[in-house]
Amino acid sequence: MTVHGRRGIPARPAPGAAFAEAVGLRVRLGEREVLAGVDLSARAGEVLALVGPNGAGKSTLLAALSADLPAAEGLVRIDGRPEGDWAAPELALRRSVLPQSTQMSFPFPVADVVRMGRAPWAGTPLADSDVEAVAAAMAATEVAGFAARPFSALSGGERARVALARVLAQRAPLLLLDEPTAALDLRHQELVLRICRERAAAGDAVVVVLHDLGLAAAYADRAAVLHEGRIAVDGPPAEVxxxxxxxxxxxxxxxxxxxxxxxxxxxxxxxxxxxxxxxxxxxxxxxxxxxxxxxx
Incomplete structure (x- = not known):
């Protein structure tokens, strides 16, 4: 839909709807098959934790769900369509991605880094919400106190929280977070997972790669345990x-x-x-x- 010549916004997913799906997904990196026939869904209103040891395929699966890695076989659907059918600007309205680490070549102020998350909404009716979205994301991640500091001058944990704020400011209904707690202290690990729960309660689909099984058990609705490129089990943590x-x-x-x-x-x-x-x-x-x- 277009309003006054501007791009429209995607409809919010229905509660429990599979907003992102992997079907028979196989991914190869060089000669190695990293994912070997994965079926998985990320549902609106749920936190899905991807857990397993190093090399199991967690980050690769997250990258495939985000359309950053192509499938050798199978497919990934986002918002009901194969991800390849979405133009990049339309895909950015539907999913946001937090990589394991964020690097900046220039000393952008923290507020500007968070504001980058609003770029997909330029030309849409929600562009007018930029200021409020940035402020809310910075408050949620507790980075507003150093909004004017250059990103390059931050500690590793502070950078991780600013990167998460950028993702939250994007306000996409699918959040894909790769080890968002890795550089954080105990307080901020809990903060990040509470934010995940809040976004799920607001109707978003949240997929988070975690090594801390305690955090996964405490905050995730479902956990997919990856083992050698396959999902060994998928279900509520208390059951699996x-x-x-x-x-x-x-x-x-x-x-x-x-x-x-x-x-x-x-x-x-x-x-x-x-x-x-x-x-x-x-x-x-x-x-x-x-x-x-x-x-x-």
Whole structure:
């Protein structure tokens, strides 16, 4: 739709609708097949966590969902259409991407970096919302206090939060975030995942690559565990985070325990001297003198 000669805006997805889908997705990097037949959907109103060890294909899957990597086989749909059918400006109205790291060649002020997220909306009816969108994104990520500082003068964690603010300012209904907590302290890790939950509650589809299984269990509606380029399991973390599977995928003995107050599953590495108390399925048979502390 066009209003007064300007580009229109995409309709908001219906709650629970699959806004991004991978169907039979295979991706090759050089001679290596990194993704080997992945089927996955990102739904409006949900946080989907992609978890698994290094090299499992998490970042590659995120890049394929964002249309930054081509599929060797299969397809990716965004907003009901193959991603290749969208022109770049139209795609930018529908999905925003946070890479693992953000580099700037020039010392742009923080406020200008965040404002870059509004570029896709130029020429649309929502261009008038730029000031409010930038201010809200900077407040949410707690970067407004250094809006005038050059991006190049920030710490790694501060840069990560500014990059997230840029993504939030874009206000696309699909957020694709690659390890957004990697450079952050404990407070800001929690802040980022709360923002993910808030965006999902507002109707966005959020896909986030995480290494911290505790964060995934606490904040994600669904978790897809990747293993050697395939999805080993996909479902609510409380149902799919089992010690046996996580031990196999990570090649490290893991036990899964319920949080004593919330019941959220906690994945804990088994260290030397502790292995006798862990059953073959990776759950704890005896811990701190109490039997039966196993995850649901």
């Amino acid at each position: 985070f089992g010690g046996g599977l996580l031990s196999l995928v990570h090649r490290q003995p893991v036990e899964v325990l319920p949080h004593p107050r919330t019941g959220v599953p906690l994945a804990v590495p088994v260290r030397d001297g502790e292995r006798s108390s862990v059953r073959a399925d990776g759950r704890s048979a005896m811990r701190n003198g109490h039997a039966g502390l196993t995850s649901a």
